[in-house]
Amino acid sequence: MLAKSWSISDDFLTWTWKFQEGVQFHKGYGEMTAEDVLYSYQQWNAGAKHARAGIIGEFFNHTDGGSEIIDDYTLVVNTGVPWVPAQAFEFMRNSGGSSTWIVSKKQSEEVGIEAASKNIAATGPWEIESSESGVSWKMTAVEDHWRQTPYFAGLIYWTIPEESARVAGFRTGTLDSFDMAFDSLPTVEQVEGALVKGFPNAGQAGLNLYGQLYGLDKDGNEYPQYNPDLAWVSSNPDTESEEWANAVKVKKALNIAIDRQTIVDTLLSGFGKPLSVRDWMGHEARANPDWVYEYNPELAKQMIAEAGFPNGFSITLTPAIRGAVAEVEACEAVAQYWEAIGLDVKFQNIPYSTLRPEVIARNYIGATCHTVGVRLSPIVGASNYETRSTFSYGTHHPWLDENVRDASEEVDPELAWEKNLKVYNWIFDNAMASAIYTHDAIWPIGKKLSIEGWEPTDWSEVRTAVAFEYAQPR
Incomplete structure (x- = not known):
């Protein structure tokens, strides 16, 4: 998504990344550049909490290679040893268990990494407005987003541990979708106006x-x-x-x-x-x-x-x-x-x-x-x-x-x-x-939402409904 294009040399050692122009960080932190990309991956590696932290470090900072920022939209990485594309794409994928995202270097320098991680200036179509750990995340739509402006003004993710409570919220229309156990499917299908969207694997x-x-x-x-x-x-x-x-x-x-x-x-x-x-x-x-x-x-x-x-x-x-x-x-x-x-x-x-x-x-x-x-x-x-x-x-x-x-x-x-x-x-x-x-994945969709054109992006996580920026009013 954030990469506009990329090329790999014939010896699989040199990767040239071209990034989208005009991608704005939330909270007024300006345009995303190659410096933010490299900074973000250096932090993923240094933090050592990501499942692929060591591998990320080897890709961007190999002892026999390294990374060079050519201009605001170009980053060249010499991996030191031939690198299989799938291994790099796995930690760069969108919305997966081992995925990563790009943050604003300027924000981290201004407010500190810990504060920035709790009120992150990201690049997606939804900006975090507020959150309460273990309760909810409240987001607002980013107008004129470079990729997809959401059709709705806001999005709230609720943490609801009990399946019965999630089902009840869906039946009353309080929830538009939820993480559904398969044995709740008969109940969901009886909800007036409810739709179900499925994906294998x-x-x-x-x-x-x-x-x-x-x-x-x-x-x-x-x-x-x-x-x-x-x-x-x-x-x-x-x-x-x-x-x-x-x-x-x-x-x-x-x-x-x-x-x-x-x-x-x-x-x-x-x-x-x-x-x-x-x-x-x-x-x-x-x-x-x-x-x-x-x-x-x-x-x-x-x-x-x-x-x-x-x-x-x-x-x-x-x-x-x-x-x-x-x-x-x-x-x-x-x-x-x-x-x-x-x-x-x-x-x-x-x-x-x-x-x-x-x-x-x-x-x-x-x-x-x-x-x-x-x-x-x-x-x-x-x-x-x-x-x-x-x-x-x-x-x-x-x-x-x-x-x-x-x-x-x-x-x-x-x-x-x-x-x-x-x-x-x-x-x-x-x-x-x-x-x-x-x-399989089964998304329960409430009567306010249309499933037309609502698809996960390539190689996304689909175990729960994602890509709400593509959800339209029915």
């Missing part, structure tokens, strides 16, 4: 096992959190060892204990499909058809006993609560399936703001249900298995470091897909991580 629910910390951390030290007494963690990182085989047996048992189809049929009301390997939603045509965990709880019990845990074991299970449909309920179902094969599941329902720092620090041990959107390429998701990654799925191994990076840096498209398959075949064969299902 809105999200994929991953199942991550934390504590598989093999090798050294990014500072070259052993992981203090590594605990080989955990049933799913091997005391030997050698993938040919007996200890490794037993850990794999436990992890495969955890997966075949889950009836994915029943979760899709009940909790998603059929709006989705089972998925055994995460990150491949939307790329099924290239996936390995053998990536399937058939539901077999009796075999799961047997495998856990054979691995040395005849009386089961304890495991902490936490849903990453980020607004995806059925994210808590599906995780609760996983807990019940695991309890049915004799495990002691310690289910904890905590805010994502509490869970995320523990995940980044590699302190969380257990399992999470973590829904993400579509990947531009599966290997983008695998970057969370790299030791260098800021974010972590709790699984690191020297093999992954070597092969994920190799696949991430492959510029030949067909070779890149071969290397994607190599990485995920290894992940599946060793049961390092998995998935539960993919789900």
Whole structure:
């Protein structure tokens, strides 16, 4: 959007970015320039809280490359090493879990970064007027916006944790749309004038096992959190060892204990499909058809006993609560399936703001249900298995470091897909991580709004209604 055009040199080292002219920051901070773009990404990297902070730093500030502002609308980046476009586009995408945005350098310098982050001068068609943490965000339309002036004067996002309260607000006309659980669809369809707009492949629910910390951390030290007494963690990182085989047996048992189809049929009301390997939603045509965990709880019990845990074991299970449909309920179902094969599941329902720092620090041990959107390429998701990654799925191994990076840096498209398959075949064969299902997106639309011409922008998040600037009065 903010990039008018870009080009990549034949050696995939030099990226030339041309930015839109006339893009105004909110709150009177003037026109966006290449200086604001570079400043913003330097802050994303320095803050170290973004899931791709390290990768962003490598792209813009590689030791063998660097960034140069040519003029107000041109930025040239030498990445130092060949860079695969999908890996860069993933953190530059619009409205996704790992997306970024551009801020005013002038605002940050005038009021300070902390103050600016709470009253941000951004570039979108809606300007933040006020907000109350955990309650609401109130926005006003930006007149004569460079991309799309909204059809409505204002927009309010409300935080309403209870589904029943959201449904009630929609039925009375207080809410024009909301994050809807699929089992609320029959009620919504009965609301006078209500419409429903659907999109496939809105999200994929991953199942991550934390504590598989093999090798050294990014500072070259052993992981203090590594605990080989955990049933799913091997005391030997050698993938040919007996200890490794037993850990794999436990992890495969955890997966075949889950009836994915029943979760899709009940909790998603059929709006989705089972998925055994995460990150491949939307790329099924290239996936390995053998990536399937058939539901077999009796075999799961047997495998856990054979691995040395005849009386089961304890495991902490936490849903990453980020607004995806059925994210808590599906995780609760996983807990019940695991309890049915004799495990002691310690289910904890905590805010994502509490869970995320523990995940980044590699302190969380257990399992999470973590829904993400579509990947531009599966290997983008695998970057969370790299030791260098800021974010972590709790699984690191020297093999992954070597092969994920190799696949991430492959510029030949067909070779890149071969290397994607190599990485995920290894992940599946060793049961390092998995998935539960993919789900569709369903937007409930109230009687005041038209769905004509209202579409998400390319590669946007679609799990909840977005791009309200395109919503017109009915």
